[in-house]
Amino acid sequence: MTIHKEGYQTIALSALLFVVLNLISFYFLSYNIPWLGWLIFILSFILFCFIISFFRVPKRHFTKNENKIIAPADGKVVVIEEAVDQEYFKEKRLQISIFMSPANVHRNLCPVGGEVVYSAYHKGKYLVAWNPKSSTENERHSVVIRNEKAEVLVKQIAGALARRIVNYLSKGQKVEQNSEMGFIKFGSRVDVLLPVGTKVEVTLNQKVKCGITVIASW
Numbered sequence: 001m002t003i004h005k006e007g008y009q010t011i012a013l014s015a016l017l018f019v020v021l022n023l024i025s026f027y028f029l030s031y032n033i034p035w036l037g038w039l040i041f042i043l044s045f046i047l048f049c050f051i052i053s054f055f056r057v058p059k060r061h062f063t064k065n066e067n068k069i070i071a072p073a074d075g076k077v078v079v080i081e082e083a084v085d086q087e088y089f090k091e092k093r094l095q096i097s098i099f100m101s102p103a104n105v106h107r108n109l110c111p112v113g114g115e116v117v118y119s120a121y122h123k124g125k126y127l128v129a130w131n132p133k134s135s136t137e138n139e140r141h142s143v144v145i146r147n148e149k150a151e152v153l154v155k156q157i158a159g160a161l162a163r164r165i166v167n168y169l170s171k172g173q174k175v176e177q178n179s180e181m182g183f184i185k186f187g188s189r190v191d192v193l194l195p196v197g198t199k200v201e202v203t204l205n206q207k208v209k210c211g212i213t214v215i216a217s218w
Contacts (some may be wrong), residue, residue: 004107006166006183007055018048050102053186056112057107062178062211066147068176069198071208072111072154073078074104077215080183080200085193088118088144088153096200098208106184108156109211112194113177114147116169133177141167141182145153145175149218156184178211192216 022041027035047149052117063070085092099153100106121141132165139158144151156165167182169175184190203210208215 001059002055002057003052004055004183006185011052013056014048014066016052018044040062046165048072054102054106056105058105060211063214064177066113066149066177067218068214069111069192069194070109070154070208071098071215072181072192073098073100074106074210075100075208077202077204077206077208078189080204082196085153087142089193090195093153094196094198095191095193095202096188097191097200099189100184107210108183109178110145110175110179110181111154111215112145112147112149112152113175114145115173116173116175117146117151118142119167120142121167121170128153139165141165143167143169145183150195154181157180157189157191157193158184160169168183189195
């Protein structure tokens with residue numbers, strides 16, 4: 001397991017805050033209320049460990065198959081439905097949405113390989129990620145990857161806690177299946193829009209793993 005580069009600054013600031021908080025705590029409470037000082041230490045240490053774990057990148061053996069669409073994010077499948085895409089396709093698409101809790105791995109990977117033909121960031125709201133309106137009203141970054149099979153749109157969507165979306169792809173870039181697409185800090189959602197009729201390989205509420213779980217087939 002490694003730590004994602006997006007976490008270096010956050011972890012460093014958290015470590016500094018952890019040290020300063022506990023130095024102050026033990027200095028003022030070590031004699032009068034020692035148990036409170038230890039309580040602050042334990043709670044702050046648990047929070048610090050959680051922040052480190054949030055940026056973890058576990059080693060995985062990825063699934064690679066040009067006839068499969070692989071999960072771009074860890075989490076739980078919360079939407080499988082046909083919906084009209086107003087952003088790029090302007091027509092009905094099959095939407096599969098994955099909700100990422102703060103405990104999930106938050107690195108996002110490309111579900112298919114091909115050429116990036118669209119990449120756009122949209123400012124927006126911070127509705128809870130499972131709200132249906134979050135797909136169109138929340139802050140998000142959308143990319144479309146085109147290959148010989150079809151075009152696939154992937155949306156990284158911010159939620160109530162996620163306030164920073166990082167996307168590494170640009171228009172014209174060639175990507176491989178499971179190459180790194182980006183990172184969302186502190187929980188959110190990823191939508192995958194596929195052609196209607198694509199065979200779905202997952203079910204509602206199923207837990208999926210980024211780069212491993214097959215969510216659909218051509």
